[in-house]
Amino acid sequence: MTYQLTADTFAGLTLLANEPLAKYTHTKTGGPADWLVFPETVAQVQAIVTYVHDHQIPLTVLGNASNLIVKDGGIAGLVMILTKMKHIEVHDTIVTAQAGAAYIDTTIVARDHHLSGLEFAAGIPGSVGGAVFMNAGAYGGETKHVVKSATVLTPAGEIKTLSNQELDFGYRHSAVQDDNLVVLAADFQLTPGDFDQIKAEMDDLNARRAAKQPLELPSCGSVFKRPTGYFAGKLIHDAGLQGYTVGGAQVSTKHAGFIVNIGNGTATDYLAVIRHVQATVKAKFGVDLETEVRIIGRD
Incomplete structure (x- = not known):
């Protein structure tokens, strides 16, 4: 389908045509x-969203594209990646971060201002916008616990x-998710804390993550939601599925809750492993x- 877009539709911005999204996703696929x-x-x-709304052009908004699988058919219409909007500032005990700011960077800014509450997110690879979108969490903490607005x-x-x-x-x-909104920024309400204690907790969580998760290989993070009364990783492990491979996508031998790209994997490989x-x-x-991973795009 042809859309009313050209490389210079938006003043001061260059639109890339037929751009491979594998260059931007954490799985290196798409x-x-x-x-x-x-x-x-x-x-x-605002100009982009208004334009596509008025011209009925499909819009997909991405951040760090970490907990995401883009199908091999790509994405119709316009994809807007917010990673250049990454300003973070601190006022008293509130950290304000733009949607494209890395969640990890936001936790570091909080730590350096002796503010506690974001330690749980020290290793979450997504953006602030993505964290709000999906209420990202880890190690008992969730985004909802610290977002003021x-x-x-x-x-x-x-x-x-x-x-x-x-x-x-x-x-x-x-x-x-429900209202098809675009996150622009978030305010995190934190509490004063001790720098050394905050840093020690962040370092501990990052060490635990590195020890248990396959951070050395491309992945989409935790693939499945936690089923009530179970842990997805343990179920997959107990089913004997670690190492199961289709093409270049493999159930991680380090952590069964992850699917990793062991070389030239495609989104189709990932989806076959998931099924x-x-x-x-x-x-x-x-x-x-x-x-849990967001799966989008054309087949």
Whole structure:
């Protein structure tokens, strides 16, 4: 389908045509975006969102593309990656981070200002926008515990500030998903703490993550949600699936909850592994594994 877009549709921004998204995803897989743009300001995001809304052009918003699988058919319409919007500032006990800021960088800024509360996110590889989008969490902490509010953009281009309650956080869920909103920034309400203690906890969590997770290989992070009463990784391990491989995608031999790209893997390989794992765990244990990873794009 032809959309009303050219390389210079938006002043000051270059649109890339048929850009392979494998260059930007953590799995190193994914087909091309029809068009790809990297806005640098809120005004640019607003102009983009308003334009695609008015011209009925599909819009996909990405951050660090960490907990994500883009299918090999790519993505129709316009893909907007927010990683150039990464400013972080601190006022008293509130850390404000733009949506494209790395969550890890945000935790470091908080630590350096002796602010506690974000330690759990020290190793989460996504962006702030992505963390709000899916209520990212680790080691007992969740984004909902520290977000005071988020600035969002509606599909019609209206900027709003939503409180923690209005964000309607749940397990890997927020109102951002339901209402097709674009996160622009988030305010984190933290508490004063001791630098050495904050750093020690972050270092400990990062060491535990490095010891248990296959950080040395491309992956989409934790693939499956935690089933009630179970742990996805243990179910997959107990099903004897570690090392199961399709093409270049493999159930990690280090942590069964991860699927890694062991070389030239494709999104199709990933999806085949996911389906096999789901079918096997269902057959052996009667448990339905629901994907946590966001799967998008054309087949």
